[in-house]
Amino acid sequence: MESIFSYKNPEAVHTERKKQGMVEVMKTKGKQSVEYANPPYILGEASIVGQKEGEGPLGSYFHEICNDPLMGEKTWEKAESAFVERACNLAISNAGMRREDINYLVGGDLLAQLMGTSFGVESLQIPFFGIYGACSTMGESLTLSSLLVEGEFAKSVLAVTSSHFAGAEKQFRFPLAYGNQRPAAATWTVTGSGAVIIGNESCLTGRKKTAASGNVVIRGITVGRIVDYGIQDSMNMGAAMAPAAASTIAANFRDFGVSAEDYDVIATGDLGTVGSRILCEMMEEQGMPIGKKHMDCGVQIYDLQKQDVHAGGSGCGCSAVTLTGYLLYKLRSKEYRRILFVPTGAMLSPVSFHEEMNIPGIAYGIILESR
């Protein structure tokens, strides 16, 4: 094989490039966004959820409902990995691809040291980037995956995330057997995993056609900053994340020169009823009302009255399965033409909580369009 260290003079390449003024050609849009010249396609997706999610209002949209929360495993963590593995394999299959076709895998979850993801994706043997954005992880993975494709570093990338109610409660709050009372602002961690294959136009050829066979592209992304409003209540994460969602949505509007009118839906990840109200108020105050277009995956995924989930669903899996089950279906069937998907994360750790530190938030904005 040809060695990279012999075949060309890098200085000459630089000089040539500089002459053409190409070094200054940046793909950034505004301060924290990128607009894609060749919007990467969503080649396939999968949503695997637990029983409670299957019984919720979006139940019929999910690809698979697993009634055994342990997935035949002995621990909650291994069960979460089983959800991840299943979602990845189904997404690859739904895209009409094989795992050897996927260049990179970008994924993460809520558990310490990404235990759910690293053991879930191990068998796939795809070059791996582990990421952590709390419940915004689906946004972070879609962002990095689409950047890898747009940058021509990959033909196709697998983005995945997950969460598990029992594993998350054990790690962040109380073991289930403790039977603690949950306040009204608390949310319910979604059990499930969502996986998406993102690829360039060349991957469309020979793609398996599905019932809702319209194409969906990622038109651009807005990367979040860490936003800290001093919230310290781990039972009210909606309030911690709402300012981060507001910051990212405002940046998206500013960077792309758009407003809520340009989107059919602005879907936040897991603010719940409390956080959603705060977000809409904050956007109203900034003169960028989104109320008419806003939906929250956490509010949609459960029947808040009947399913006893208080303020709604949460967790990395919440926005991930709502995207891969519900939102992408609506885009593929062209009911939605353009949406802004805004997964939201609370930078909460059991240690930081016990050390009485704040819960900062972060959110990523992804523009999805039907084609």
Add this chain to the structure above:
Amino acid sequence: MESIFSYKNPEAVHTERKKQGMVEVMKTKGKQSVEYANPPYILGEASIVGQKEGEGPLGSYFHEICNDPLMGEKTWEKAESAFVERACNLAISNAGMRREDINYLVGGDLLAQLMGTSFGVESLQIPFFGIYGACSTMGESLTLSSLLVEGEFAKSVLAVTSSHFAGAEKQFRFPLAYGNQRPAAATWTVTGSGAVIIGNESCLTGRKKTAASGNVVIRGITVGRIVDYGIQDSMNMGAAMAPAAASTIAANFRDFGVSAEDYDVIATGDLGTVGSRILCEMMEEQGMPIGKKHMDCGVQIYDLQKQDVHAGGSGCGCSAVTLTGYLLYKLRSKEYRRILFVPTGAMLSPVSFHEEMNIPGIAYGIILESR
């Protein structure tokens, strides 16, 4: 501001691009590597370490040595965040830049939910990607940061990671006060943070000149896969990571068509003496000997005899400060012309350990050249 949704017809852009055959132009090299056409520059770096690291053989190379392991804070975790914040600010300053100039920040650490990083970088307010690659995190952050620059999505990106001996022992093994015995294969988590500013050629203009003022570029990267050899001993992580290092180095050799002869040094992250021996044996067996060129940051950073660290140093900070203190100095002074930097990570979590699961490893390869 111009809206993205009006000013051009994306379909036309696609068709034009397809006509030019550009969709198929990929920047991948082999199966898991990318060669940079316009190698991003290391614009500035910083290494901040604790007392023990300052007293080690590389002490004189570090930018700052902090003798107070708490950095004036009340908890180990807040101390780690203080290391991170200081390293970021110093790297920005050493690059002759301001934080407003940095487009993205890519960072992570060993603590659950990236506590060290998220609280450490909050004040910078730079759009943020949180990542987790265990002790390979510096490799993962350099990889993603340089991809963002090469892809023209950013002019400059800050890559940072950290670890803290006391915080890591508390999280992964035993609280310090417990005074447990450490076996001979155990490594000592480095207290420190390393930060690097990666940017394109346009950022070189007006860059602050330092004593060792040669330029360093990232010539290419190799992304690791998760490698699991069934190791379960959290006191012998070198053995868990060595197969991952071997896999990534072999992929680098294969993808770029090179051998150990093409590098002045192949620097692994924190295999320690035990893992280093295993790596060299594995490479020898594969017919790709690296023994003469191999060094391990974990072996170099401490005086293994005098400093009572058993098999060597470890932690995200280990390879990060050895890179930003020692290796980049050697490259800037042109003592090294080309090195392969291979931070190594053990996917260990306290939960996975107690559930008797394996410790898979991962490693990233970064080709650094002096210019």
